[in-house]
Amino acid sequence: MERIWKQYGGRLAGIAGGLLFGFIYLFMGLWKTLIFGLFVLAGYVVGHWMDTRENLGDVLESIVPDKWFQK
Incomplete structure (x- = not known):
């Protein structure tokens, strides 16, 4: 199970989030x-x-695209 989570963890989390x-x-x-x-x-x-x-x-600059922070 750990091997599956390491290999497909992002996909499984994405599916769970999509279902939610x-x-x-x-x-x-x-x-x-x-x-x-x-x-x-x-x-x-x-x-x-x-x-x-x-x-x-x-933190916000690392998450949000740079174009939102243009002045």
Whole structure:
């Protein structure tokens, strides 16, 4: 099982995430699903920041495309 997770871990996590968002979409609707996705993204950003203790702006720049930070 560990070998399968190492080789296909990203794919399995992607399938699980897709199923989760698919069921949320089916039961809650599009806008509630998008808001839920934003909360999940915010949780990921905060968790990444807590793990690395980097500047929060640096974490956001590493996740969000550069074109969003143009001045």
